[in-house]
Amino acid sequence: MAEDLSLSKGVFMRVLEVFLVALVLSGVARAAETPVSFSQESYKDYVKTLASDHFEGRGPMTEGEERTVSYLVEELKKLGVQPGYQGDFIQTVPMASIAASQDMQLDIGELSFEPGTDFVSRTQKMTKLTELNDSEVVFVGYGIDAPEYGWNDYADMDVKGKTLIMLVNDPGYATQDESVFRGNAMTYYGRWTYKYEEAIRRGASGVFIVHETGAAGYPWSVVESGATGSKYMLVDDTGNENELEAMGWIQSKTAEQIFASVDLDFTQLKAAAAKPGFKPMTLGVKANLRTTHWNKMGESKNVVGVIPGTSRKDEYLLLTAHWDAFGKKVGVKGDNIFNGAVDNASGVAGVLELARMLSEREEPLQRSVLIAFFTAEETGLLGAFAFAQQPPVPTRQMVGLFNIDSMNLAGATDYVLKYGDGLQELEDWLEDAAAGQGRRVKPDANPQNGLFFRSDHFALAQQGVPGLLFMDLGDSDPEYIANRYHKPADEFLESWQYSGVKNDLNLIYSLLDKLGNSDAWPGWKEGAEFKHIRQSDLSRPTGN
Incomplete structure (x- = not known):
């Protein structure tokens, strides 16, 4: 009996020893796998620096x-990130600024319309003069070709050289x-950018989108102010000679007058355009x-870095934010620096963190991470489009993208x-990542505004690369939009939480x-506009 007890104690001690060794090793493993902690101090320093007056509104x-x-x-x-664009941290982005004189008048038939009040128009052609000369006017519904x-x-209609009137948003x-x-x-297809692009592909000379506040997501004043100042754009080797002579918007009352002048009811035709089979x-x-x-x-410049992966280093995740804001404005009384603290110093700081x-x-990811800070997001996603057109690696090697365009500081x-x-x-x-934090995913409250298509990830989406905004x-x-968004008041606040x-990080x-x-x-899921591009x-x- 004593011998059996001694044997049992020996077995027990060996089992205990194995258990303790396993426990120690599992503790080491857990310590090694513990993610690096978010540092409020470093994040705050990043955003406070970028939003300071020293950067003059970026x-x-x-x-x-x-x-x-x-x-x-x-x-x-400092972080040990390597150059990510052709051996450098910099991607040069050739750009141009263009401003249209407001000393113009739009004539359609016997009617004449005034800029700002009735219509707005600009171009992306690098010429001193653009003209519509007796250009035939065509109503093309929503201006959409979506197989x-x-x-x-556009069914059965050649619109080359013509001026198109079309509706905002989609059916x-x-x-x-x-x-x-x-x-x-x-x-x-509801985005005004698509509508211009499709018209250009078909050789149209001019486009006027009918503005309605609900369908557009913003009032006429936003359209008017956006067309009257200088606009930045990308330029090709031809000076953008294939662009539209007139990229414009018209008030809904302007459209009503145009249609009434040829004995047509704009309201009835608008309703017809939302039904299948419209011509x-x-x-x-x-x-x-x-x-x-x-x-x-x-x-201008994009800033691009890379953190190389290990076993799958030729496959890339993208982590992006736009660095630009609105700079300094001449003629603004008092504070004239648009610091862009929330939009988007907060996002840039998030990417840096x-x-x-x-x-x-301690153990790098298997896949590489491309880090990109884009220029000129606020003037049309220009840095992101330049990156998408001439990427540092082929888009088929890009697994997915995470784009930060302002963060929650409340x-x-x-x-x-x-x-x-x-x-x-x-x-x-x-959804899975949020559930892991005990959080839920909250859908966009205003999907009709198309915010998914209005930040830098969209430039890569058009090339087929999926991405989260x-x-x-x-x-x-809520106070931010009313009082600080795109204003000098968007400054660093000590009250931030x-x-x-x-x-989120x-x-x-x-x-x-x-x-x-x-x-x-x-x-991309079935029915998504970019699924066939990715495939x-x-x-x-x-x-290739």
Whole structure:
């Protein structure tokens, strides 16, 4: 009996020893796997610095840009991030500024319209003069050709050299029918940028989009102010000679007058244009418009870095934010520096903090992470489009993108915002990551405004690369939009709370960690506008 007891004690001691060793080893493993912690101190320093007056509002092609770009490059170097664009941290972005003289008049048939009051117009041609000369006017409904929705507003109509009148948004918004496009949620085809692009592809000379506040998502005053100042744009080798002579908007009352002048009811035709089978129609009048411009060439810069991966280093995750704001404004009384603290020093600081967290990992991700700070987002996503047109690596090697365009500085929430719904599989990854924090995903409250298509990730989406937008423009702080958004008052505040930032950056970090150590390639969901582009890109042989 004593011998049996001794044997049992020996077995017990060996089992205990094995258990203790396993416990120690598991503790070491857990310590090694513990994610690097968010540092409120470093994040606050990043955003406070970028939003300071020293950077003069971070306007493109200014001294403020030079200071901003230098700061971002130095911070990436400190973190051990490597150059990410052809062996450099800098991607040069050739740009131009152009302003249209407001000494113009739009004549359609026997009617004459005044700039600002009735219409606005500009161009992206690098010429001193653009003209519509007796250009035939055609109503093309919503100006959409969307095969996946069985819709073509250009059916059987050659619009080369003609001036097109079209409706804003898309038929889904007009009908509020979930079976038509995406119902209330704007699609890519509802964006005014698409409408101009499609008209250019078809050789039109002019486009005038009919403005309605609900469908556009903003009042006429926003359209008017956006067309009367200098606009930045990308320029091709031809000086953009294939662009429209007139990129314009007209008030709804202006459209009503034009249609009434040829005995047509605009309201009835607008309703008809929202139904399948609509056919474009010639109005039987000509458009005339003569516009002079001032233009100037220049260049700006994107800042690009890379954190190399290990076993899958030729597959890339993208982490992006735009560095620009609105610079300094002449003629503004008092404070004339548009510091852009929330929009988007907060997002740039978020990317820098995530870069710090990634660089301090003991075990790098299997996949590489491209970090990009884009210029000129506020003037048309220009830096992002330049990056998408000439990327540092082929787009078929880009797994997915995480874009930060303002952060929640009002305190922790039990949700994370989602822009776009039912478009891409990354939405499912977002749901899982949020659930891991005990949070829910909150859909965009105003999908009709198409915010998914209005930030830098969209430039890569057009090339087929899926991406999530992280943005909190006043959702957690409604006072921000009313009093500080795109104004000198968007400054660093000592009253900010960082618990919301911490939650969101930890969430993005968890997505980077999970996807960066995975062989998954999240794609676009059925019916998404960019699904076929991605499929074509991924199917191309390497080297093409």
